[in-house]
Amino acid sequence: MVNIDAEIPIFKGGQMATAHYKFVHNVDYHSIVAASEKVAWTVGEIFRDRHFDVTKNIVPDSWVCTQHLAFLNGQEQRTLNHLRAFSYVHLFGNFEEFIPIHLTALIQQDWHADRAHLRALLRFGEEEMKHQQLFLRAETDLEASCGYSCGRYFDKDRLMAFTRAMLAYPPLPRALVLLALEWGSQRHYVDSVQDKVGDGSDPLYVDILKYHWIEENQHTKSGVLEVAALAQFLATEEITSAFDHIMGIGGLVDATFVGQVEQELATLQYVTGRRLTESEATVLREALCKSMRAIWADVAFTHPDFQRVAVELSKEGAAKIGIV
Numbered sequence: 001m002v003n004i005d006a007e008i009p010i011f012k013g014g015q016m017a018t019a020h021y022k023f024v025h026n027v028d029y030h031s032i033v034a035a036s037e038k039v040a041w042t043v044g045e046i047f048r049d050r051h052f053d054v055t056k057n058i059v060p061d062s063w064v065c066t067q068h069l070a071f072l073n074g075q076e077q078r079t080l081n082h083l084r085a086f087s088y089v090h091l092f093g094n095f096e097e098f099i100p101i102h103l104t105a106l107i108q109q110d111w112h113a114d115r116a117h118l119r120a121l122l123r124f125g126e127e128e129m130k131h132q133q134l135f136l137r138a139e140t141d142l143e144a145s146c147g148y149s150c151g152r153y154f155d156k157d158r159l160m161a162f163t164r165a166m167l168a169y170p171p172l173p174r175a176l177v178l179l180a181l182e183w184g185s186q187r188h189y190v191d192s193v194q195d196k197v198g199d200g201s202d203p204l205y206v207d208i209l210k211y212h213w214i215e216e217n218q219h220t221k222s223g224v225l226e227v228a229a230l231a232q233f234l235a236t237e238e239i240t241s242a243f244d245h246i247m248g249i250g251g252l253v254d255a256t257f258v259g260q261v262e263q264e265l266a267t268l269q270y271v272t273g274r275r276l277t278e279s280e281a282t283v284l285r286e287a288l289c290k291s292m293r294a295i296w297a298d299v300a301f302t303h304p305d306f307q308r309v310a311v312e313l314s315k316e317g318a319a320k321i322g323i324v
């Protein structure tokens with residue numbers, strides 16, 4: 001059984017003195033709640049009666065990075081593009097499973113705090129539940145548009161194991177990884193719009209990324225406030241060790257990338273009838289794993305706002321994850 005609140009500091013008096021971190025300057029829960037109310041959307045409003053156009057690429061080539069592999073024909077490259085679009089929503093929806101529980105653990109230690117703070121965290125959790133619904137809808141609509149089923153790394157057992165493993169880490173590294181993931185979602189949207197090479201920006205898919213980021217934007221603000229609140233009670237060494245935990249979480253997440261790439265390889269061969277040789281499969285697996293890590297881990301942990309938070313918390317810790 002995971003004890004999710006064992007290491008959460010108790011915020012006595014309901015007020016958290018977080019202002020000594022520069023990264024929380026001009027961030028407050030009242031503004032976060034007001035923005036959250038203003039931009040709120042429903043899954044139905046995003047999809048309306050639209051579907052994905054599978055006669056074209058759905059995500060940018062840079063999300064897949066297999067164009068240099070001459071042994072793949074045009075149809076196979078396009079199928080890989082559609083499979084990567086699927087993998088993204090599949091992984092994101094499942095990665096987000098731990099977030100409401102993580103936030104609930106924070107709330108339980110601060111239930112008597114100011115109303116705006118609690119509302120911001122409760123809205124944050126509810127919005128993540130809605131995002132899971134959004135990504136699940138995208139999974140099923142992509143399959144319907146493509147006319148075939150896509151391989152899924154996560155089943156119920158793997159989701160429970162992954163979520164438990166995430167929640168077994170202390171709150172600060174969990175909050176930091178979450179923050180990086182959320183800033184990464186900003187880049188996913190920006191990249192999908194700006195990378196217009198070829199036809200890799202399906203309008204419906206772009207809207208999914210856009211509206212997800214619109215709400216994640218508030219989550220990054222709540223995220224920095226929570227990170228500051230958690231860090232202020234910790235000794236320097238404990239903050240530094242949070243970055244060791246981030247690497248541990250990185251290992252957990254990386255295993256899901258590798259697992260989902262295996263699903264992409266299997267689905268590609270099933271759908272196209274192509275039988276890859278062992279050497280072709282090895283080369284393709286490596287390329288797909290590399291692009292999977294690039295679109296998730298690289299864009300998140302190299303985001304300048306995340307790097308600023310990491311360095312201000314602990315230069316030594318940040319260096320452990322390659323931020324100097």
Ligand SMILES: [Fe+2]
Nearest residue numbers: 096128131216
């Ligand atoms: Fe989300």
Ligand SMILES: [Fe+2]
Nearest residue numbers: 128182216219
């Ligand atoms: Fe979020």
